[in-house]
Amino acid sequence: MPFKPVEPEKLSLAVIRQIEGLILRGILRPGERLPSERELSERLGVSRPSLREAIATLQGDGLLASKAGAGIFVADVLGSAFSPALTRLFARNDEAVFDYLSFRRDMEGLAAERAARLGSDTDLQVIDTVYRKMEAAHAKPSAEAEAELDADFHLAIIEASHNVIMLHMMRSMYQLLREGVFYNRQIMFKQRTTRDTLLAQHANINNALQSRDPIAARAAVVAHLSYVEQSLRDDVKAQANEAIAQQRFEHEKSRGPK
Template sequence: MPFETVQQEKLSHGVVRQIEGLILRGILRPGERLPSERELSERMGVSRPSLREALQDLQDRGLLASRAGAGVFVADVLGSAFAPALVTLFATHDEAVFDYISFRRDMEGLAAERAARMASDTDLAVIQTILDKMETAHGKRNPADEAQLDADFHLAIIEASHNIVMLHMMRSMYQLLREGVFYNRSIMFKQRMTRENLLDQHRAINSALQARDPDGARAAVAAHLDYVAKALTDQQKADRNEVFAKKRFEHEAGR
């Protein structure tokens, strides 16, 4: 008969499953420090020996990492998503940039459509809160905060779509974007008119999500990333033209 004796679950197993779930859902993020052992055992209602057993199991499986004198951290499980050689190829070939944007257009459009249908009110409140922060950062001369919030905004939409595989895959893609593998976002955000347009596009995406309009959300994401692709194309042309403009200037100055 296909039945086994029911056994009470060890407390450490409950701790493991809870932390696994938080990592899987993207609530605990790579590099994030866990609370102290005392605080964690109190919050989870388990003894320290049970907690230590659970944390050791998670460390043995590469989900957590212990740093001497610093504590226990969520491991950088995204770091292995792309081999270093492939990252180098991404960084040195323009076609990878536009393929990346096309990929984001498809995946984030789907995520926005799903989020408009499936997001909870709390999910939508998170997206609204990030947009509010973007509005505040928009008034600053330095665009660094706004550029960071741009990534947070898009990842919040992916989180709200409640697809775990998509979440971790896109987090990995955004990490490469933050590191400037695909293109230098700071250049785009330094142009005032571009910043205005980008903020308007994020407002449009948010409005469609808050209205729970799946088609409108997907279309707003597509329009935004089409704009990003065109802005990058224009910037590349301008950069190439400037190279020749400098050559003409040097030639004329030397005559």
């Protein structure tokens, strides 16, 4: 007969599965510190030896990392998505910026459609909360704060799509964006008219999601990222034109009076 006796599961395995699940679903994020051993063992309802065994296994798997005197942290697993050589290549290649935006347009359009259909009411509340923060930040002259909230808004939509592969892939992409690999997000917040337009576009996305309209949500994301792409293309063209104008100016000065 194919049956075997059922054996009780080790507590450490149950702890491992719970922490792995939290990392997989993006609830525990890279760099996030775990509670102290005493607090965590109490929350999980397991002994400290069982917890230590689970932590050691997760460290061995590269999901957790210890810092001397600081505690246990979720490992920076996102950094492994792209090799350092490829990251440097992205940073040197202007065309990578537009390939990146094209990729985002496809992926985030799909994520918005899924979020409108599959996101829970709480997921949509998170998105709306981030958008309200964007409104509040809009009144303040901080391009950095607006850019950070912009990233948080888009990641909240991806989280609400409930696809863990997409979540971790897009988080790694956004990490490169935060590091300025693809472009400086603050460029998009230089002009008041651009800032107003961007906020209105995020309002359209949020409204479509809150109405649970998948088609409108996807269309709003596509329209927003198409605008971002065109704005960056215009900026690249303007910089190229200015470089040529500077050459003409320097040449004209060097010719002297006739």
